[in-house]
Amino acid sequence: MKNFEFVAARSVDEAVAALAQSKGPARPIAGGTDLIVQLSEGRRTLDRVVGLDHVPELHHVSAQSDGSLHIGAATPCVSIYSDLDVRRAFPMLVDSTSIVGSVQVQSRASLGGNLCNAAPSGDCIPTLICLDATAVVVGAKGRREVRVDSFCQAPGRTVLADDEILVELRIPAPVAHEGGVYQRFIPRNEMDIAVAGAGSWVRVDPQSKVITHARIALASVGPTPLRIVEAEEALVGSEVSQEAIERAATIARDEARPISDVRGSADYRRHLVQVLVRRTLLGALQRAGIDTDRVKGGVALGG
Amino acid sequence: MAGKVPVRLCVNGSEYEILVEPRQTLLEVLREEIQLPGSKEGCGNGNCGACSVMMDGLASNSCLILAVQADGKEITTVEGLADGMQLHPLQQAFLEEAALQCGICTPGFLIAANSLLKKNPDPSEAEVRHHLAGNLCRCTGYDKIVRAVLKAAAAMRAESSKEEVSA
Amino acid sequence: MASNYRVIGTRPIRPDGYGKVTGKDQYGADTFLPGMLYAKVLRSPHPHAVIKRIDTSKAEAFPGVEAVCTGADFPTVTSDEAIDSGEETISARFMTALSMANHKVYYKGQPVAAVAATSPAVAAEAVGLIEVEYEPLPAVDDVLDAMKPEAPLLHGDLYTERLTGEEKRPSNIAKHIQQSRGEIEKGFAEAEVIVEREFNTQMVHQGYIEPQAATVQASPDGRLTVWTSTQGAWQIRTQMATILDMPEGRIRVIPTEIGGGFGGKFTPYVAPVAAVLSRKTGRPVKAVMKRSEVFQATGPGSGGYIRLKMGAKRDGSIVAAEAFIAYDAGAFPGSPVGAACLTGLSPYTIPHLKIDGYDVVTNHPRVKAYRAPGGTPMGMAVESVVDEIAVELGMDPIDLRLKNAVGPGDRMTNGVAYNSIGFKELLQAIKEHPHYTAPLEGEFVGRGVACGFWTNGSGTSTVHLNFNPDGTVNLIEGSTDIGGSRASMAMIAAEELGLDLSEVRPQVSDTESLGYNDGTGGSRVTYATGVAVYRACKDALNELKSRAAILLEVDEAAVTFSGGIFRAGAAKEIRIQDVIKQLGKTGGPFEARGVSGSLQRAPAFGASLADVKVDPETGKVQILRWTQFQDVGKAIHPAYVEGQLQGGAVQGIGWGLSEEYSFKDGHMLNPSFLDYRMPTALDLPMIDTHLVEVPASDGPYGVRGVGEVCIVPPPGAIANAIYRAVGVRMTELPMKPECVWRTLQTAQQEQVSETSQAG
């Protein structure tokens, strides 16, 4: 790897200034578990790297008094899934942050980094989409907020300008009778990149068992993590049933845009989307307090 | 362009002030500059765990950390696991249980297992397997490694309950 | 059963363990010398191309670069001599190409130039400045395509070898092995059940965690000192002498600790490059491979195509087998297809046989040995077909094997007779094992069994013993210790000399301090080096006995030895330690020696018993329970024997379920541990082992090598378990989820169309 200049930022402003003032390509580094591999394999060359390890604003998990959650963008996965508030109120976030690489990787890899890396396979991104998260971005021109479902634009490309950094992720407060689950399919049981991943989130009317809100997002089956609005629309207004689940899973399968590569063929990935959406919807319903035995109907709720 | 920059590292309790290139990983600096080659490079991209070290109390892949990022941090490598001539219970258990063959992955496993036992002194077999999934071993099939970690955990629990009683 | 032994069969802490758990031991990349330079190799981006031009001037001018080398800096070797590369041979003229290409590249990742610089980063940056102009050629990417007459030829001067004579036309088929017995048509005519299947397997990597590394210091007197992690220091010496065209005696190879090998660390990929760069600079040069280089430019295990047809009578006797085996050698001849021809069908007494094996070159990395090289794909084929016959006949799969199993005196497929073997005992042990009879509960679960055979190696080992004034013994051996063999060797010495294990200090020697040693491969160390230790002990006891006679003041003939004590009559005795302590008084120091050679083979049989669960929706297979069986002859250190079985089983599981080289047009698509998926701790259950001990014919204690055969049966056992779980026969390795899913889909569609036809 070519050498570069390293600037250890002490604040968000310092980090933004260091990016803005760089003469050549520059990137911030949080955990670095993606960026360092890209640099060492020559997939990316930088003039300047801006270290975020010592920026306190970027390292926190803060449950707000209204029940919403703010997470500093450079907070490593381990600090998120070990947080008691997260474990209690945002289990879907635990699903995702606890499967990023190994335990060693989770000590360093950050939630914000997973989003900014914008890999189609980013396991945290479908979850952030399902949880309706907002990204707080600060740049030389000031501060803005971007919804996570429009954050990634292409493999490795986001809405961030060269002088902008992601500062915080904000997740709205959960309400009763909602739940979400993220699952990915990998050949081994850990350490792999998702062949396909699916996050499903629902809110259900406890009396009528009608799904009132739904979000479904997929990983590894498109150039970016995909939100499948058509599948969500098919769910909303339906009473919980195996047919409704299967309909949504089938729509998700048809809407996925996978490619064939070394990790799996396009048709296998489509098939996996259907399986995973079915399974995660069942899991989401369970987390929303629905007794899924009623709807199981021979469908295995597998892992 | 960028030259060398000073970095302060506390490695196995010793303070080091050294000049590094920003592109040097913590692993390279530990091995080549500080000459602690116990941490090994198996893959260079975080998929084998042979380079595992503790940084500020968390097991991390030192191949995926720039040395400049580790500035001011406390690092424990496999060389710092024993207390002088007194082996750590994990080291002792690995020897007794034949939990190593070629031994190249052993430093990483010891570090990862140590980080597990620090937060969970009584892990199940499944928890051990989950926690060690980031460490590849090609010789043992993991069976004896898992047994050694469970044995060390039991020994450490027995030791700490003895300490509690005597305290 | 009460043991006759004091040390053998116990489980002591290995003497070299302390350096390993404290991180102090020196492995291949851990050599640090004053003034050392770092080498980095530039590698071909093309799988097949002519090198038109190399311009190294920019790299040479780069600050920090001390030397650059290309193929022009290596001698031209034209000899066709077969050079011992540890577990296989390679023609001398192809050997240099593995370290440095000249004029042409045959696989992606082949070295084309290298630099030595003051830091690894500078070296890596500088190789990027070397300009190479290539003329790409069409790549041969598949064994069956390579065999076609119209296939592009890799080598214009390669002719098919066969026992009946060489071909006249150049070909990508380097060798055609033919074995036959009886009359194959007659055999199949007698058969009442015939099963024929085709199998496809991919290249796989040994996956040792330590990348290849070497440090070389050239001296003005023409000598080279090489520090490297290898399975065979003497084989590295031979190969480096061939590549550098220099006398072997001028090369000293000092083996470091080795971070795994499994057959893949017999070849000096980077050491010759470091040697050339050291000669140019006069400074020590260290070369360490990156993982992607290890995958693309070292020797993986062979994959290939197998077509197997077997026939049996209703009573279960297998009467005929016909096999077509084509193995991928990679860029230069030398696949282990011969071992596949020999080991696959040899476990069964089959009167009518016909085996054709082909060694085929392609534009892939040149293969090397990988644990029972060649055995595993063929084992998968044979054990799947045998299982299918058992199902067709409604027979228990162990009973079917017992009916056809070979015993002592039966012949292998090449005509060589078996000596003492324990295959039948092994099968009986499986049948009686609680795992075999345990109920299997749940949906989509199945239990499969498969067996495997490996001839095991013997070869030559040299061992010296010398003696310390405190009564202890130093054991000097030349066999690289990859998995605890120093412990076993010390245990044999302690057993024979009546010493405590702590009184024997084992050490692995370099090539200048001990006579010749074959390498650590072919499951030969515990067996052949064990024999050398045993003989060295006998040699030592001869001399020590005469010294004891002096100290006891008796005639030597009156002295007896047992349990560490020399006795003369009832009253006079002296401990061996006390004899050793007083060597100075009784004639001075001496050294005892033992050499092994001309040993009979001590063949090994093993088996895997697997319980799996299949997720039919995704095709993913989970191992629920595993027992590995093996006839080990006699376990010297049972914990390390179990460790070999467990490690071999898990490599076989990885091969079975997830490991493969994915090639596209000669480019490996997955050269990292991320996408080359070796099993993690989370993918496995405990690996139970069951050791059967049928003594081998030759050598002390009845020891057999144990390292290799355990990788042969796992894929077959998994395939047979999948069949019993979901009813489909898997014929591809790895049986990755997509592959299982697709096979299930196909079976479902066939069922639907059959039903609709029937309807």
Add this chain to the structure above:
Amino acid sequence: MATVIIPSVMRSATGGVEAVHVPGGTVRAVMHGLVAQFPELGSKLFYDKDQLHHYLALFVDGIEVRASQGLYAQVSEDAEIVIVPALSGG
């Protein structure tokens, strides 16, 4: 006399005979004696007077004699010599 087992693919040179009895005290003598009986075997076994093809190996009473060496090994009166393709691996 030693017994040499001829692999089936070479038996055209021995008129289909599988086991040939040949006198001789060393492997070399036996193999030369074999060629004297069946001259067609000469080029199939040897590429030089005292050099077997490298892709051949001999097993003498179960012990492998490498093609390039061991031609001077002693053979007993009732020895069995099996000609096999040399193996790569193991």
